[in-house]
Amino acid sequence: MSELAQKREADRSKMSVSDHIAVQITNMNKWYGAFHVLRDINLTVNEGERIVIAGPSGSGKSTLIRCINRLEEHQQGDIIVDGTELTSDLKNIDKIRSEVGMCFQHFNLFPHLSILENCTLAPIWVRKTPKKEAEEIAMHFLEKVKIPEQADKFPGQLSGGQQQRVAIARSLCMKPRIMLFDEPTSALDPEMIKEVLDTMIELAEEGMTMLCVTHEMGFARQVANRVIFMDQGQIVEQNEPEEFFNNPKSDRTKLFLSQILGH
Amino acid sequence: MSEVSFVRTEMLPEQAPPATTVGFVGWIRHNLFTGWFNSIATVLSMLVIYFVLSKILPWMFMSSWSAGSLHECREAIAAAYGEHHEGACWAVIRERWIQLFFGFYPSELYWRPILAFFSLFVALGPVLFAEYVPKKLIWFTAIFPFFGAWLLWGGSIWVPISAILGFVLGYVAYRVITPILGSLAGVIAAAAVPVLWWIALASLFASSLESIIPLGIEAVESRKFGGFMLSITIGVVAIFGSLPLGIVLALGRQSDLLIVKALCVGFIEFIRGVPLITLLFVASTLLNIFLPPGTNFDIILRVLIMVTLFAAAYMAEVVRGGLAALPTGQYEAADALGLDYWKAQRLIIMPQALKISIPGIVSTFIGVFKDTTLVSIIALLDPLGLLAGIRADSNWNGIVWELYGFLALIFFIFCFSMSRYSMYLERKLQTGHQ
Numbered sequence: 189m190s191e192l193a194q195k196r197e198a199d200r201s202k203m204s205v206s207d208h209i210a211v212q213i214t215n216m217n218k219w220y221g222a223f224h225v226l227r228d229i230n231l232t233v234n235e236g237e238r239i240v241i242a243g244p245s246g247s248g249k250s251t252l253i254r255c256i257n258r259l260e261e262h263q264q265g266d267i268i269v270d271g272t273e274l275t276s277d278l279k280n281i282d283k284i285r286s287e288v289g290m291c292f293q294h295f296n297l298f299p300h301l302s303i304l305e306n307c308t309l310a311p312i313w314v315r316k317t318p319k320k321e322a323e324e325i326a327m328h329f330l331e332k333v334k335i336p337e338q339a340d341k342f343p344g345q346l347s348g349g350q351q352q353r354v355a356i357a358r359s360l361c362m363k364p365r366i367m368l369f370d371e372p373t374s375a376l377d378p379e380m381i382k383e384v385l386d387t388m389i390e391l392a393e394e395g396m397t398m399l400c401v402t403h404e405m406g407f408a409r410q411v412a413n414r415v416i417f418m419d420q421g422q423i424v425e426q427n428e429p430e431e432f433f434n435n436p437k438s439d440r441t442k443l444f445l446s447q448i449l450g451h
Numbered sequence: 452m453s454e455v456s457f458v459r460t461e462m463l464p465e466q467a468p469p470a471t472t473v474g475f476v477g478w479i480r481h482n483l484f485t486g487w488f489n490s491i492a493t494v495l496s497m498l499v500i501y502f503v504l505s506k507i508l509p510w511m512f513m514s515s516w517s518a519g520s521l522h523e524c525r526e527a528i529a530a531a532y533g534e535h536h537e538g539a540c541w542a543v544i545r546e547r548w549i550q551l552f553f554g555f556y557p558s559e560l561y562w563r564p565i566l567a568f569f570s571l572f573v574a575l576g577p578v579l580f581a582e583y584v585p586k587k588l589i590w591f592t593a594i595f596p597f598f599g600a601w602l603l604w605g606g607s608i609w610v611p612i613s614a615i616l617g618f619v620l621g622y623v624a625y626r627v628i629t630p631i632l633g634s635l636a637g638v639i640a641a642a643a644v645p646v647l648w649w650i651a652l653a654s655l656f657a658s659s660l661e662s663i664i665p666l667g668i669e670a671v672e673s674r675k676f677g678g679f680m681l682s683i684t685i686g687v688v689a690i691f692g693s694l695p696l697g698i699v700l701a702l703g704r705q706s707d708l709l710i711v712k713a714l715c716v717g718f719i720e721f722i723r724g725v726p727l728i729t730l731l732f733v734a735s736t737l738l739n740i741f742l743p744p745g746t747n748f749d750i751i752l753r754v755l756i757m758v759t760l761f762a763a764a765y766m767a768e769v770v771r772g773g774l775a776a777l778p779t780g781q782y783e784a785a786d787a788l789g790l791d792y793w794k795a796q797r798l799i800i801m802p803q804a805l806k807i808s809i810p811g812i813v814s815t816f817i818g819v820f821k822d823t824t825l826v827s828i829i830a831l832l833d834p835l836g837l838l839a840g841i842r843a844d845s846n847w848n849g850i851v852w853e854l855y856g857f858l859a860l861i862f863f864i865f866c867f868s869m870s871r872y873s874m875y876l877e878r879k880l881q882t883g884h885q
Contacts, residue, residue, distance in 0.1 A: 259783050278791075286789035296784035300802050300882055309798060310788035342882035362788065 198389045198410040205236040205413060209268075210366050210397045211256055216265030218248075218255065218421075225251050226262070227421045235365070238398045240408040240429075243418035244444060249401045252418070253368045256399070257288045270365055286314055289359030293371040295351040297343035303330070303354050304339040307361045315362065322361070329357040333387050349380025353387050360391075367391065369400040405449060409433060417441045514539035519546075520846035543847050544857050550841075551857070554677015554832050560605075560669065564680045567602040570595060571687065579872065596691075603676075603684065607667035609657040617645035617653060634793075673751040677832030679861060684751070685758055685833075686820040686865075692759035693819065694812065697766025698805075702796065704771060715767070722764035727822055730757045735829035754826055762819040769815055773808035774800065806880050813873035817866045834858050 211233040218226040225248045233239060241249045254260040255267060258274055258281045267274040269284045298306050307326035311317040317325070330336045333353035335346075343351055352372055359367060369388065373381040385407050392398060392411045402408070408415050408429055415432040417425040417440075425432070425441045433449075436442045471477055483493045513532045518524040524540035532538060544551075553561060574595035576584040597611035624644040629637030661667070676684070703715030722730075734753040742748055777800060785795035805812070827836030838854050841847055 257787055259786060282789055282791060285787060288787075290784075290787040292780060292784065292787075294778075294780050296778075296780035298781065298784070298799055298803075300806065300880070310790065313794050313798060314789045344882055358788070 199393050203236065203238065203392055203395060203411075203413070205234050208235045209233070210235045210237070210270060211399075212266075212268045213256075214266045216255070216262050216267060218251065218260065218262045218264075225421050226255070229265070229423060231416070231423065233366075233397065233399065235397050236395050237414060238392045238396075238412045239400070239414045239416060240412040241399065241401045241416045241418060242403065242405070242408065242444070242448075243424075247418040248421040249418045250370050251421075253290075253370060253399050253401055256366075256368060257285050257290055259290075282314075286310075286362055287364055288366045288368060289362060289364035290368040291352065291355050291359060291370065291372045293374050295343070295348070295355045295375075297351055297355055297358070299343050302340055302342055303335070303346070306343065306354060307358045310358070311361050326357070326361050329360045330354070332360070332390070333357045334383075347380060348376045349383045352376065352380075352384045356384075356387055356391070366397045366399070369398065369402065371401050371403070373402065373404055403448060405433070417444065419444075510537060510539050514541050516541050516545055518542040521848065521850050522846075539853050539856075540850060541853060543841065543850055543853055547837075547841055548857075550678060551834050551837055552678045553680050554837065555675045556671060556677070556680065557669075557675065560671065563602045563605070563668075563671075567599045568683070570602075571599060574599075601668075603680075604671055604673070605668045606670040607657060607661040607665070609660040609664075609666070610654075613653040613657040613660075614649065616656070617648045620648050621645040673749050676751060678834050678837055681751075681826070681831060681833045682820070682823045683865075685755060685823040685826065688755045689758040689762045689819045689823070690816045692755075693762035693766045693815070696759065696763035697770050698801065700763060700767035701770035701774060704767065705774060719764045719767050722761055723768070727758070727761050727825055728828055730761055731825060731829050733757070750829075750831070754829070754831065758819065758823065758826075761822075762815060765815050765818070766812065769808050769811035770804060772811060773804035773806075776807050777803055806877075809873050809877050809880075813869055817869055820865060820869075821862060834861075 209232060211231070213229050213231040216226060216229040217224070229252060231252075241252065243249045251260055255262050255274075256269060261276075262274075270287055272280050272284055274280060274284060297303075298309070301309065304323060304326055307330065308317075308319065308322040311322040311325060312319055315322075327336055327339065330339055333356055335350055335353055335357075338346060338350060338354070343354065346354065356372075372388070373384050376384060381404070385404060388398070388400070388407065389411055398411075400407070400412075412429050414426055415429050416423055417432070417436075417438075419440050425436065425438050427437075432441075433445065436445055471480060484490045513528070513536060515524045515527040515531075515538060518527055518540065519542070521540055521543070524542055528536060528538040528540070549558075549561075553564060556564060570591075573588070574592040577586070577589040577592050594615065597615055601608065601611040621641045621644050625637045625641035628640040700715050700719055703711050704719065706712045706715070731754060734757040735750060738748070738753055781799055781803065782795065785799040790798065824833055824835045827833050827839070830836070832840075835858070838858065841854060842850060
């Protein structure tokens with residue numbers, strides 16, 4: 189975890205949780221072949237919540253959030269995103285995917301398109317936004333992540349931190365209601381982690397519903413309203429950050445925290 | 452520990468490199484004379500080059516350009532350069548080059564293949580050099596396949612028009628069916644309607660329009676086609692037919708739909724497992740057995756279809772290589788943004804996969820173009836087939852190197868251009884260091 193990330197104080201005043209349900213997962217199970225990766229997951233996320241999912245590698249945290257936009261298929265149980273149930277119906281999947289933004293560990297920008305084109309692609313082809321308008325939206329979000337001057341460059345010419353911020357802007361251009369972050373800072377140098385986390389904090393301050401898989405415990409303390417600890421495909425513990433870090437209940441959580449905070 | 456402690460007080464300025472490592476001298480030292488082994492290798496290579504050129508250049512240039520037969524040639528060379536000089540007899544090229552280019556195409560109609568050849572380049576403009584040519588030209592590219600074929604074969608203008616109509620009908624079917632029955636039904640209709648049209652109605656439509664408004668140019672039979680004109684026709688059709696077909700096959704091979712996948716894998720493996728010559732024999736002889744008697748299925752058309760299918764199977768595997776090289780993150784990012792399968796393929800996956808596959812694709816193109824010479828085996832008069840005739844002519848009996856050298860030169864020009872273009876394209880598509 190990075191100390192730099194803690195320097196900027198998050199403003200929690202606008203981070204309010206509404207009682208409207210954004211994501212509801214009930215009794216969800218998932219297998220990879222015979223391997224039971226997610227076991228009886230029950231999770232309700234209200235609009236405006238900032239949830240950090242932590243846990244050792246292989247605990248199923250990435251798989252869990254990838255189920256929410258159907259990058260992974262679940263075999264049992266229900267997932268309801270913004271009132272739409274995830275089934276194999278392609279129309280529902282497309283609808284949910286255009287409402288749910290996602291950032292990946294390795295950014296996954298499109299290397300053959302310029303930064304601006306990366307950002308305008310989905311609005312133009314999925315939302316049918318006119319090109320000019322899409323470009324205005326893209327520039328707005330690029331300014332927000334503080335790299336409007338890179339708009340005409342290609343992803344390969346940017347640093348990792350800049351690429352991840354572009355990836356965030358690219359998702360935001362679709363005006364998503366929920367953002368999923370899959371270890372957004374794990375592939376970055378410490379200096380670049382800060383700039384990405386700052387962007388994420390800003391997003392949280394604006395009331396975005398966020399589910400973040402991350403090892404940045406500083407970010408979790410500052411921004412999250414709930415921390416979920418997973419191990420062996422199960423939710424082991426969830427609590428408010430203060431309580432979670434200062435007073436963990438399960439032994440598995442204590443061990444994990446002692447290892448991740450110990451250095 | 453003061454020996455360990457070090458602080459730089461001023462940064463060093465940039466200095467020029469040593470004179471022996473840059474410029475001409477540096478280049479020579481670096482590339483030709485690094486160490487004794489390389490120096491010896493350089494000297495030996497130069498000797499070999501000198502030896503080869505000292506034999507070839509006099510043969511090429513101390514030669515005869517005007518003679519009516521090989522015998523006359525030899526006499527002219529002996530008179531000019533002495534009894535023992537062996538010179539090339541280029542007179543045969545001078546006498547027969549038109550035939551080597553056009554086969555037995557009627558000479559008063561040579562303008563048609565020539566016009567088709569040059570409009571090919573105009574049509575290629577928007578595809579190969581999109582940023583230098585006006586965008587509207589793409590319309591010409593779209594009609595060129597029909598226009599070019601009409602120029603070469605001639606006949607009624609209504610035939611190519613009814614062929615185009617098939618595509619228009621397919622598009623209309625797609626637009627009508629998709630909103631009602633979904634995109635899969637739309638795609639099937641878009642494929643089925645044109646095929647039905649071409650098989651059942653197109654010729655009727657063309658001939659009835661022809662009888663009302665006769666409009667056309669003199670028709671030329673396929674058996675009069677020959678020479679490079681034939682090679683280029685087959686090559687161009689196979690090249691531009693095999694790429695889209697190969698892409699579809701490669702995607703089919705990756706498909707989750709079991710039957711589609713099995714069909715694509717079966718097709719690819721079957722075609723790749725059979726020599727092209729076999730397919731050409733099937734095209735020239737066997738196919739007639741299966742067709743209803745009396746069908747006149749043009750031999751060149753049959754060959755075109757076979758060569759295209761053959762190339763498409765190889766293309767599919769080249770494209771599959773490109774697809775496999777893409778990180779799964781690209782698919783996931785496209786999915787996560789809500790792009791559907793076809794949009795993701797068109798906008799994200801294919802541009803990158805094809806870019807990765809450019810060297811392989813162009814190798815396949817070059818291979819196909821050279822393979823067109825195999826049609827001489829089924830008695831089509833491509834340049835190689837024509838050579839047999841020329842060498843059997845009593846005037847030129849015994850001539851070998853000049854003819855094959857000329858052929859090789861023309862093929863080399865085409866293949867080398869393709870290769871250079873692919874390198875240009877790779878450079879152009881380079882976006883940052885990845």
